[in-house]
Amino acid sequence: MNATIKDVAKAAGVSVATVSRVLNNSATVSTAATEQVNSAIKELGYSPNFLGRNLRKCETNIILAVIPSTEHTFYSGIIKGMQAAANENGYDILMSTTNSNLAAEMRMLKMVFNRTVDAAVLLGTQLDKETLMDLNDKYNIAICCERVEGADVLTVKVDDVDGAYTAVKHLADCGHKKIAMISTQGTALSSVDREKGYMNVLKDMGIKFKDEYIYRGSYDYTYGSLAMDYFMSLSDPPTAIFCISDMIAVGAAKRALELELNVGEDISICGFDNLPISAMYTPGITTIEQPCYEIGRTVIEELLQNIQSGEKSNKQIMLNFSLVSRKSVKNFNK
Amino acid sequence: MNATIKDVAKAAGVSVATVSRVLNNSATVSTAATEQVNSAIKELGYSPNFLGRNLRKCETNIILAVIPSTEHTFYSGIIKGMQAAANENGYDILMSTTNSNLAAEMRMLKMVFNRTVDAAVLLGTQLDKETLMDLNDKYNIAICCERVEGADVLTVKVDDVDGAYTAVKHLADCGHKKIAMISTQGTALSSVDREKGYMNVLKDMGIKFKDEYIYRGSYDYTYGSLAMDYFMSLSDPPTAIFCISDMIAVGAAKRALELELNVGEDISICGFDNLPISAMYTPGITTIEQPCYEIGRTVIEELLQNIQSGEKSNKQIMLNFSLVSRKSVKNFNK
DNA sequence: TTTTATTTTGGGAACGTTTACAAATCATGG
DNA sequence: CCATGATTTGTAAACGTTCCCAAAATAAAA
Numbered sequence: 001m002n003a004t005i006k007d008v009a010k011a012a013g014v015s016v017a018t019v020s021r022v023l024n025n026s027a028t029v030s031t032a033a034t035e036q037v038n039s040a041i042k043e044l045g046y047s048p049n050f051l052g053r054n055l056r057k058c059e060t061n062i063i064l065a066v067i068p069s070t071e072h073t074f075y076s077g078i079i080k081g082m083q084a085a086a087n088e089n090g091y092d093i094l095m096s097t098t099n100s101n102l103a104a105e106m107r108m109l110k111m112v113f114n115r116t117v118d119a120a121v122l123l124g125t126q127l128d129k130e131t132l133m134d135l136n137d138k139y140n141i142a143i144c145c146e147r148v149e150g151a152d153v154l155t156v157k158v159d160d161v162d163g164a165y166t167a168v169k170h171l172a173d174c175g176h177k178k179i180a181m182i183s184t185q186g187t188a189l190s191s192v193d194r195e196k197g198y199m200n201v202l203k204d205m206g207i208k209f210k211d212e213y214i215y216r217g218s219y220d221y222t223y224g225s226l227a228m229d230y231f232m233s234l235s236d237p238p239t240a241i242f243c244i245s246d247m248i249a250v251g252a253a254k255r256a257l258e259l260e261l262n263v264g265e266d267i268s269i270c271g272f273d274n275l276p277i278s279a280m281y282t283p284g285i286t287t288i289e290q291p292c293y294e295i296g297r298t299v300i301e302e303l304l305q306n307i308q309s310g311e312k313s314n315k316q317i318m319l320n321f322s323l324v325s326r327k328s329v330k331n332f333n334k
Numbered sequence: 335m336n337a338t339i340k341d342v343a344k345a346a347g348v349s350v351a352t353v354s355r356v357l358n359n360s361a362t363v364s365t366a367a368t369e370q371v372n373s374a375i376k377e378l379g380y381s382p383n384f385l386g387r388n389l390r391k392c393e394t395n396i397i398l399a400v401i402p403s404t405e406h407t408f409y410s411g412i413i414k415g416m417q418a419a420a421n422e423n424g425y426d427i428l429m430s431t432t433n434s435n436l437a438a439e440m441r442m443l444k445m446v447f448n449r450t451v452d453a454a455v456l457l458g459t460q461l462d463k464e465t466l467m468d469l470n471d472k473y474n475i476a477i478c479c480e481r482v483e484g485a486d487v488l489t490v491k492v493d494d495v496d497g498a499y500t501a502v503k504h505l506a507d508c509g510h511k512k513i514a515m516i517s518t519q520g521t522a523l524s525s526v527d528r529e530k531g532y533m534n535v536l537k538d539m540g541i542k543f544k545d546e547y548i549y550r551g552s553y554d555y556t557y558g559s560l561a562m563d564y565f566m567s568l569s570d571p572p573t574a575i576f577c578i579s580d581m582i583a584v585g586a587a588k589r590a591l592e593l594e595l596n597v598g599e600d601i602s603i604c605g606f607d608n609l610p611i612s613a614m615y616t617p618g619i620t621t622i623e624q625p626c627y628e629i630g631r632t633v634i635e636e637l638l639q640n641i642q643s644g645e646k647s648n649k650q651i652m653l654n655f656s657l658v659s660r661k662s663v664k665n666f667n668k
Numbered sequence: 669t670t671t672t673a674t675t676t677t678g679g680g681a682a683c684g685t686t687t688a689c690a691a692a693t694c695a696t697g698g
Numbered sequence: 699c700c701a702t703g704a705t706t707t708g709t710a711a712a713c714g715t716t717c718c719c720a721a722a723a724t725a726a727a728a
Contacts, residue, residue, distance in 0.1 A: 002472075004684060015708045020686060027687095030706060045472070050448035051389040052684025055713050060385070060450070064428075070413060071610065076404040079431065092441070094398075094428040097413065107426070114384035115714095116394070138336075138379070221614055250614050257616040276405065277611055280555055280584050282591040338714060349678040354716060361717095364676060386714025389683050449684095 003044040012040035023048055054115075061091045063300065064117040066108050068100045068124040072247055074273050074292070075123055078144060081296020082121065089304050091118075102126040112139045119303055122146070124188070136312060142303045144295060147189050152314045154306065156299040158321040160190050163288045164197025164242070166323055167270050170286070171240040172205050175332025176268060180213040180238035182227040182248050194244050194272065213238055217248070224251020228267075232259060239268060240329065246271035246278045249285050253328060268329040284326030291319050337378040345374035357382055388449075395425045397634065398451040400442050402434045402458040406581055408607050408626070409457055412478060415630020416455065423638050425452075436460040446473045453637055456480070458522070470646060476637045478629060481523050486648045488640065490633040492655040494524050497622045498531025498576070500657055501604050504620070505574040506539050509666025510602060514547040514572035516561040516582050528578050528606065547572055551582070558585020562601075566593060573602060574663065580605035580612045583619050587662060602663040618660030625653050 005023075009016040014033050021027045022037045029037075040046070054060045063086055067075050083093045094117065098104040105126050112120045112135075119140035125132070125148065132151040135141050142154040171179050181198045184191045195214075202209050215230055217223025224243060228251075231237050243249035249271030253263045261267045264283045271278055274289035298317060306312050339357075343350045348367055355361045356371045363371075374380070388394045397420055401409050417427045428451065432438040439460050446454045446469075453474035459466070459482065466485040469475050476488040505513050515532045518525045529548075536543050549564055551557025558577060562585075565571050577583035583605030587597045595601045598617045605612055608623035632651060640646050 006684080016685085017687075017708060017710095018706085021707090024686080028706070033706080047444075047447040049389075049684050050450050051385060051392075051394070052713090053448075053686070054450075055383075055385040055389050055684080055715085056686045058385075058713070062450070070404070070410040071407060073405060073407060079404060080433070083431075092430070092445075094430050096426070096428050097417075099414070110381075111426075113381040114387075116384050116388075116396070221610075254614055254616050276555075277614070280588055280611070282588050282616070340714080350715085351678060351680095351717075352676085355677090358716080362675070367676080383714050386683090387716070389685085389714080390716045392683070 002049075003046040005046075005048065007044055008037065008040045008046050011044060012036040058115075060116065060118050062117045063091055063093055063303065064108065064111055064120045065093055065095045066105060066120055066122050066125075067095055067097045070097050073276055077292030078123065078296040081293035081298075082300045083296075084293075085297045085300035085304070089300075091300075091304070093300075098126075100124070100126065109135070112141065119307060121299055121303065124190075136314070140303060140307050140312075142299050144299050145190070145290070147193075147316070149189060154299070154302055154312070154314055156295050156302065156317045156319065157190075158288075158290050158295075159318045160193035161197040161200070163272065163290075163321045164194035165200050166197075166321070167272065167286075167288050168198050168201040168242050169205075170323055170325070171242060171268065171270055171329065172201055172207070173333075174240075174268070174329055176238075176240035176330075177207060178213070178236070178238040178240070179207070180215070180231055180241045182215050182217065182224060182241060182243045182252065184218050184244060185216045186218070191244055198242055219245055219247060221247045221251035221254075224248035224253070225255035226251075228252045228255035228259070232261075241267070241269050243269065243271045246273045246275040246285055246287050249287070249328070250277055250281055253281060253283075253285065264327045264330055270329055274324050278324075278326070281328075283328050286326045286329040287324050289322050289324045291321065294319055336383075337380040339380075339382065341378055342371065342374045342380050345378060346370040392449075394450065394452050396451045397425055397427055397637065398442065398445055398454040399427055399429045400439060400454055400456045400459075401429055401431045404431050407610055411626030412457065412630040415627035415632075416634045417630075418627075419631045419634035419638070423634075425634075425638070427634075432460075434458070434460065443469070446475065453641060455633055455637065458524075470648070474637060474641050474646075476633050478633050479524070479624070481527075481650070483523060488633070488636055488646070488648055490629050490636065490651045490653065491524075492624050492629075493652045494527035495531040495534070497606065497624075497655045498528035499534050500531075500655070501606065501620075501622050502532050502535040502576050503539075504657055504659070505576060505602065505604055505663065506535055506541070507667075508574075508602070508663055510572075510574035510664075511541060512547070512570065512572040512574070513541070514549070514565055514575045516549050516551065516558060516575060516577045516586060518552050518578060519550045520552070525578055532576060553579055553581060555581045555585035555588075558582040558587070559589035560585075562586045562589035562593070566595075575601070575603050577603065577605045580607045580609040580619055580621050583621065583662070584611055584615055587615060587617075587619065598661045599664055604663055608658050612658075612660070615662075617662050620660045620663040621658050623656050623658045625655065628653055 005016050005019050009019045021029050022034050086093045096108045111117045121142045123144045124146045129151045132153050136153045145157050215227040249269050253269050256263050256267050271285045271287040274287045278285035278287050339350050339353050343353045355363050356368050420427045430442045445451045455476045457478045458480045463485045466487050470487045479491050549561040583603050587603050590597050590601050605619045605621040608621045612619035612621050
């Protein structure tokens with residue numbers, strides 16, 4: 001039904017090779033022939049079938065971004081960075097979401113096995129070290145914003161230990177001594193690392209760690225609310241709370257406001273990621289900003305280098321974060 | 335480098351046809367042969383190359399969701415609905431984002447021209463009627479959550495006129511007479527329709543339309559803030575504001591709070607879409623909920639029907655919305 | 669055993685491209 | 699006008715599958 005390159009060749013009175021040449025301008029073609037081909041293309045409404053091309057060239061120029069969830073906007077900036085780097089190199093980014101489900105993640109990864117895409121970037125993953133290393137051997141993959149202990153795979157992220165340290169240190173520097181943390185139950189290393197950063201500050205500042213000052217839920221914002229209820233039920237509630245994600249920070253802030261606590265005065269809250277909502281919320285949420293766009297650019301640039309060179313660099317790249325100070329944290333020093 | 339079906343055939347001591355048969359279990363194969371093939375597959379770590387398969391079958395079983403922006407979470411539920419319906423039918427959903435840019439939208443649509451995907455669902459579009467009709471002639475496309483006047487293309491959405499009417503009527507029923515609206519400058523019909531719904535309520539309730547009660551910006555939440563500043567500068571400010579999107583409603587609420595207005599008391603705000611943030615915000619934002627999951631399911635089911643039947647139904651399907659009442663609107667009647 | 673029906677198999681064309689190679693055309697200079 | 703070199707063209711194989719068709723193997727019936 002659809003016109004093929006043969007139809008174009010016939011209509012233009014040239015061979016398919018010539019049509020292919022003008023399509024990819026891969027070799028010089030006389031202006032006469034070029035014109036004939038182009039008008040045949042227009043006349044027939046021809047559009048090359050990439051299934052043929054891809055099969056022949058053994059590449060699709062598509063990179064798949066595997067996203068755990070579209071429930072929040074954190075990945076938006078990363079995707080933009082990925083797109084920019086990809087487009088500059090003739091690649092496109094397609095996304096799919098796994099809802100943090102291992103089976104779904106595997107289903108998506110099939111697309112790299114079966115060559116539907118040239119590579120995949122995992123923005124978070126449920127896979128274990130062995131599986132990742134196996135995949136990395138045979139295919140082109142990268143991990144973004146997460147790390148897997150011992151997995152020697154191209155990784156681009158911020159230093160979560162350091163990021164959490166900076167956030168919690170900020171709370172301490174503002175004069176807070178009773179600092180709690182809301183984390184997740186998951187085993188994702190980004191969570192573990194952020195807890196480590198929290199602990200490190202306590203140690204460095206000579207603050208004794210209290211077990212009841214740590215609450216674990218999931219990334220869902222309702223856990224922020226639950227955590228706030230819990231902390232306020234303590235006989236000696238914290239004055240500041242470091243949240244593993246802005247989403248949770250917002251949940252905590254919401255509950256605090258419902259409890260008629262003045263966020264940024266009666267209770268201080270600090271998040272992580274600098275989601276758009278943190279700027280929108282009232283009061284604005286103090287947080288750690290990740291260089292999303294840059295993370296996206298970098299991971300694609302490195303990945304393309306791997307693809308083109310045919311060998312794996314497996315770099316572990318850490319980019320710089322920054323503290324964004326808003327109204328949700330009280331500074332006792334002024 | 336990678337094993338092909340030929341390698342498997344050789345290793346299993348059968349023909350490629352037989353391997354293909356066990357791969358797709360498209361015909362009965364003796365258990366002996368099946369076992370040989372399966373062990374050869376495992377041994378070689380074989381994974382079928384879909385470029386070959388897709389070329390041969392002239393289908394990819396992939397549907398592309400073209401998303402204007404990942405800045406907000408509105409599309410999340412729709413995508414989930416799309417995935418559910420697609421997976422049930424052996425299809426996968428891949429996404430790409432256009433950042434509301436016509437060139438980017440065209441770039442993504444190329445994937446349906448060149449057969450990289452079987453169909454595309456446009457969640458909003460910059461294209462005009464003619465282009466859409468042309469595309470719809472040759473390819474399988476659908477529009478979601480938006481409509482284009484006169485474009486006879488499969489469309490699934492809510493009735494925006496009716497939705498806005500319900501929202502504004504609710505404000506009026508709560509005793510508000512001075513009702514303003516924050517809309518967009520764009521020509522998207524969803525905006526135009528929602529303005530129409532607003533006007534209809536005024537007419538039905540015998541409220542005189544005031545030009546200064548309408549403010550136009552874009553979907554960015556900062557315009558909500560700007561609008562709030564503007565309305566409060568009027569000599570006779572509104573008591574209620576209907577916002578074309580929750581994002582804008584949040585921006586407006588944020589600014590109101592900064593101006594020390596008690597949202598839900600001094601000023602009432604109503605949004606549209608029921609984004610997660612509307613529940614998270616303090617106070618919760620009253621809004622119109624779209625049946626996102628259902629919209630997603632429906633558009634894929636209809637699209638697959640078009641694909642499989644080979645003919646276009648071009649239905650215009652309207653699904654039911656609902657009013658979600660929260661604290662951001664004051665009810666004068668109680 | 670032979671015939672017939674059934675199940676299981678393999679050969680090879682086809683899908684729409686790209687590209688190596690060879691052939692044809694053209695221009696140039698002697 | 700011929701030889702040479704440069705440019706432009708066409709032929710055909712290849713990419714990895716699926717699937718039609720016919721052949722082979724097996725089972726059932728006579």
